[in-house]
Amino acid sequence: MHQAGFNQYKQQRTFIQMGTILKVVDNSGSKKVMCIQALKGRKGARLGDKVVVSVKEALSGGKVKMEKGEKRKRVYYGVVVRAAMQRGRCDGSEVKFDDNAVVFINKQGEPIGTRVFGPNTHELRKKKHLKILSLAENIV
Numbered sequence: 657m658h659q660a661g662f663n664q665y666k667q668q669r670t671f672i673q674m675g676t677i678l679k680v681v682d683n684s685g686s687k688k689v690m691c692i693q694a695l696k697g698r699k700g701a702r703l704g705d706k707v708v709v710s711v712k713e714a715l716s717g718g719k720v721k722m723e724k725g726e727k728r729k730r731v732y733y734g735v736v737v738r739a740a741m742q743r744g745r746c747d748g749s750e751v752k753f754d755d756n757a758v759v760f761i762n763k764q765g766e767p768i769g770t771r772v773f774g775p776n777t778h779e780l781r782k783k784k785h786l787k788i789l790s791l792a793e794n795i796v
Contacts, residue, residue, distance in 0.1 A: 669741045671700025678758045682769030685718010704783035709734045734758035737776045
């Protein structure tokens, strides 16, 4: 396959917007969620932004519920901790991840889970999500 044909199949990395499927990286009991709305910006959410999400897959017995046979799924708030779209830093480096990931928060902005899995970014400190950073395994 020649080079021009390869580029057309390359995945486009964009903002997290309505309909984007996100991975949940805390121990709240949910596995996958879908973004309903980005709470900041017109285009969508980036690292550290708050989003409104709907639960698509959940474990039984978790803090986040999804009852069997529910027509309307429950709605929660979350913070984007990993994004596939690249983000530039002050020193000229760029940060991007392979997946989009979110951590559930309550109305006061505190995380629902007690552990956060995987790498998290230093940019959460600027957005005042210090509690999430304190629960994180490692910070990039």
